[in-house]
Amino acid sequence: MAPATAPAQVLTAVGGGTVPYPDAAGRLRVRIADHEPARVPAEGVPQGWMLKEFTGHAVIELVRADGRLAARLRSERTSFALYRDVVVELREFPYLSWSWKVLKLPAGGDVREAARDDQAAQVYVIFPRWPSPRTTSEVIGYVWDSRAPVGTRIKSLRADNVRIVVVESGGGRLNEWRAYERNVAADYAALFGRQPPRVGKLAVMIDSNDTRGEAEALFGDLIFARTPQGRTEIPTPVLR
Numbered sequence: 001m002a003p004a005t006a007p008a009q010v011l012t013a014v015g016g017g018t019v020p021y022p023d024a025a026g027r028l029r030v031r032i033a034d035h036e037p038a039r040v041p042a043e044g045v046p047q048g049w050m051l052k053e054f055t056g057h058a059v060i061e062l063v064r065a066d067g068r069l070a071a072r073l074r075s076e077r078t079s080f081a082l083y084r085d086v087v088v089e090l091r092e093f094p095y096l097s098w099s100w101k102v103l104k105l106p107a108g109g110d111v112r113e114a115a116r117d118d119q120a121a122q123v124y125v126i127f128p129r130w131p132s133p134r135t136t137s138e139v140i141g142y143v144w145d146s147r148a149p150v151g152t153r154i155k156s157l158r159a160d161n162v163r164i165v166v167v168e169s170g171g172g173r174l175n176e177w178r179a180y181e182r183n184v185a186a187d188y189a190a191l192f193g194r195q196p197p198r199v200g201k202l203a204v205m206i207d208s209n210d211t212r213g214e215a216e217a218l219f220g221d222l223i224f225a226r227t228p229q230g231r232t233e234i235p236t237p238v239l240r
Contacts, residue, residue: 025225027224028088032046032049032062032071032219032222033062033071036069040061046060049083051081055077056209057078063218070219071219072218073217074206074215075120077214078206078207080207081124081205083202084203090196090198091185094183095183097179098123098219100178100219102144102178103174104217106146106210107213108146108211109208109210112154114158116147118146119145119146120216121143121204121219122204123142123203123204123205124140124205127197127199135161139159139161139163140163140191141162142165143165148166152169165182181228184196
């Protein structure tokens with residue numbers, strides 16, 4: 001139930017769920033599943049999310065990992081994403097934090113090379129533009145790459161409207177929960193050269209289709225906040 005002081009606007013999510021009202025600390029939690037199944041692990045798309053398969057068939061299950069509910073994504077020469085509608089005004093909630101745990105990186109994956117553009121863990125913030133949102137929506141992707149250095153910023157090799165920021169690289173932190181925080185409003189201004197519109201969607205993704213290998217990662221909740229929450233902030237150099 002929303003607190004009595006909550007603003008009137010309800011943030012609607014795909015699948016009939018809702019993103020909660022801000023809590024007392026000014027945070028909007030986007031849950032990795034709107035409801036936890038009676039039993040876990042549970043295979044399939046988490047409630048509140050939708051699935052897009054780009055290559056092959058997705059392998060997804062909700063698990064209880066290290067005391068938290070998480071979505072486990074596994075890729076074997078596949079590429080797929082979970083996504084949901086999340087309407088967020090970045091002027092009020094500019095900070096996005098999340099956590100993930102990578103178990104297996106795609107061998108040789110490199111966001112800078114089209115033939116090796118695979119990552120085990122990816123979070124995308126999507127800014128829809130009409131009337132052609134699939135081709136004109138602006139997108140920021142935060143990824144764990146196998147080879148590209150942390151801080152790398154690059155225009156997607158496949159889509160001019162997508163910008164990628166590498167927030168983790170290599171296998172030194174495998175099998176660990178890693179937490180991140182980004183000022184998405186500032187990232188948008190730096191990457192696109194203007195102030196951001198409202199966020200319209202979030203996505204988490206995994207792929208290993210280009211390198212024709214395997215990848216595996218766990219994803220936890222994502223949180224938009226009015227103020228920094230004290231998680232890791234990766235500096236980003238000039239766009240390459």
